[in-house]
Amino acid sequence: MQKIFGFSALLLFLLAGSVPARAQMSDEAVVNYALTAKQAGKSDQQIGKELLAKGVTAEQAERLKKKYEASQGSETAVADQSIAGQRRGRQQSSQETRTAGSMDVVSSTVSDPTGGATNPRTVFGRNIFRGSALTFEPNENQATPENYRLGPGDEVIIDIWGENERSLREEISPEGNIMIEQVGPVYLNGLTIRKANEKLRSVFSQIYAGVSGEEPSSDVRVTLGRLRTIQVNVLGEVTTPGTYRLSSFATVFHALYRAGGVTPIGGLRDIRIMRGGREVARVDVYDLLMKGKQNDDIRLEEGDVIIVPPYELLVEISGNVKRPMYYEMKSGESLGKLMEYAGGFTGDAYRDEVRIIRESGREYQIYNVREPNYASWNLEDGDAVTVGSVLDRFANRVEVRGAVYREGMYELGDEVHTVRRLIERAEGLKGDAFPGRALLLREREDLTLEMVAVDLADVMSGAAPDIELQRNDVLVIPSIQELEERGALTINGEVARPGTYPYAENMTIEDLVVQAGGLLDGASTARIDVSRRIKDPKSLTPSSELGKIYSFSLKDGLIVDGEPGFTLMPYDIVEVRRSPAYRPQERVTLDGEVVFSGGYTLIKKNERLSDLVKRAGGLTSDAYAHGARLIRRMNDEERAVRETTLRIALQNQQGNGDSLSMNKLQLNDYYSVGIELDKALAEPGSDYDMVLREGDRLVIPQYVSTVSISGEVMYPNTVLYLQGKNLKYYVGQAGGYGLRAKKSRAYVIYMNGTVTRVRSLRKARIEPGCQIIIPSKRERKGMNLPAIMSLATSAASIGTMAASIANLSK
Secondary structure (H helix, E strand, C coil): CHHHHHHHHHHHHHHHCCCCCCCCCCHHHHHHHHHHHHHCCCCHHHHHHHHHHCCCCHHHHHHHHHHHHHHCCHHHHHHHHHHHHHCCCCCCCHHHHHHHHHHHHHHHHHHCCCCCCCCCCCECCHHHHCCCCCCCCCCCCCCCCCCCECCCCCEEEEEEEECCCEEEEEECCCCCEEEECCCEEEECCCCEHHHHHHHHHHHHCCCCCCCCCCCCCEEEEEEECCCCEEEEEEEECECCCEEEEEECCCEHHHHHHHCCCECCCECCCCEEEEECCEEEEEECHHHHHHHCCCCCCCECCCCCEEEECECCEEEEEEECECCCEEEEECCCCEHHHHHHHCCCECCCECCCEEEEEEECCCCEEEEEEEHHHCCCCECCCCCEEEECECCCCCCCEEEEEECECCCEEEECCCCCCEHHHHHHHCCCECCCECCCCEEEEEECCCCCEEEEEECHHHHHHCCCCCCECCCCCEEEECEHHHHCCCCCEEEEECECCCEEECCCCCCCHHHHHHHCCCECCCEEEEEEEEEEECCCCCCCCCCCCCEEEEEEEEECCEEEECCCCCCCCCCCEEEEEECCCCCCCCEEEEEECECCCEEEECCCCCCEHHHHHHHCCCECCCECHHHCEEEEECCHHHHHHHHHHHHHHHHHHHCCCCCCCHHHCCCCCEEEECCCHHHHHHCCCCCCCCECCCCCEEEECECCCEEEEEECECCCEEEECCCCCCHHHHHHHCCCECCCECHHHCEEECCCCCEEECCCCCCCCCCCCCEEEECECCCCCCCCHHHHHHHHHHHHHHHHHHHHHHHHHC
């Protein structure tokens, strides 16, 4: 398929261009030249231009194209049939049409490998014979119709009952006979079931007495057993014309289904059935689709020929109809009939007039057909009917908005035609309506708006004449609340639900506190502040005053100190302060070797380590005070500093600048504080005696008599602490330094959380329970031979470039 596409595209390129008159190449030379150039990597456009220059003509390219497609089978040949159907650009020049046709055949070859020609138009009814749900397959289990004509291959069942009983099953021979004992051959071909019954009754009367007569004592009935198949021809504009073997009960529609339905130019309105050289019926599929009539779907007989002619008229209807698409029309059918086929108008359709665009053979013509002429306007092939929509406006609408009980749109008519009647229809004015001045928005003839002031009080009382309404009038009735400033109230501080609340007249501080859920446990009743904005609509000079503050005190939820009868105003802000004497409990934890470990509540500010140990009953005899450590929880200020540091580090990393290592940032909410508890207990109140805060956890361990060595040593180990031994001794207990040990960066972590860098191996302070860390050096990658050669080549290139620049500058 790829080869087909490539060579076809090349030939189409030749067809689309103009060819100069030069010496012509042979067909074999053209093909060989194209294949050789293709293998050399040249594009189709390049090859086409070169062949044109060598004298290849459009006729020769067309001939080669057909010859090549024929050699590749039917795939490309069928695809070539779609060129004519797809070259319908009515406004293109001849050159544009040729180019468009070339592109169409290329695209159809790629998207549809089967080469099936496609038609973008959707014509009503054409898909009825292509689906799998509606096959029109005959029901062979039905009772045998009396008008069924017998033929060779039918199995005849003859039942005789009464005084004589017998049952025969005989198949009609190719000569049209059945064989009956004592009688011989009986010719039944072409007889209906009724005629066959009469003939057999006459035949059996020769054998059995009482079969015929006025009052027969025996009776004969003929029915069908196994049905024969018939051979019919389906010709014309069908997808697969040919000869088909069908059931003898098959009808026209089933034959059309077996033939794959009609082609894009096939007609559904005048399908002809020929029998014995004469026409026996004409079928209009639209009668079935529109009315459900199957009278014309006659039963086929042996040798019938079904002819599907091209359509007579094909008309498009679009716009506001229920089923917009193409419809096949008969000559003489009117626009009104097309409307019936399309299901009629939609609810938003403009029914008084439709637009028709007609191809006159030379140019387009447009017609506007009025509704009385729908039934008499005959359509022609190619007509395009467009149904418009109603205008986006109202013919009899008025509207009322604002302070009425039922605002909305109303019908302008005898019942509602004045301002007073409109308000009465809206069930009257609300209590907060401002009747002194309503606004009537009116649309002028030029569609601009004008505003008419209305004194509703006088209109409703009859003191002023009522105002007649016009189409699209909008009456706007304001409310007092809209005209007055109704700012919200705000309450902050120690209340259950701080926030914003709507303003109401005569609202007090107590009312607002109740709406906010009441005071919290830490609220101060000694001082509640109210801030009010400054406003003076009559002032002519600016003021330096920004606001007013009112302070009050509460007792039992009522104001006892402040301005009497004080009420809140719009936009007031109420601030309920926290009591300065209110302090929630602050808890710390003491674990380890004390008499009474557990949680403790701080009883005063600046409570220290020694105070906490004293409250816990002091240290036990096993306590190792020098190794005590303190774990502290971050407060809000420390978290803010951490977030700022983290943000700066991330920005620096994104900018490829110097930054902190992300692994070194403290991301936990808890951190260790290095303390010396033994000195704090020895000197209470000194700098060693640190002040505690909420969430602190003091851990006092037992004495630990070991030292841990880890990091870049030969064998990380934990050994017994020996007083007076230096760092070198303990490193030796771990097998000595590793190959990449960085001795100058060794450090020691003590039990109390402090860290010391080792500057001298002999003077390093080693304590029980400490941990010695030996870091490692950064790994360095050596230069291998390829890297060295690369650097040498780069240096040589730079030298050559510098020499060239120097020569150019001379």
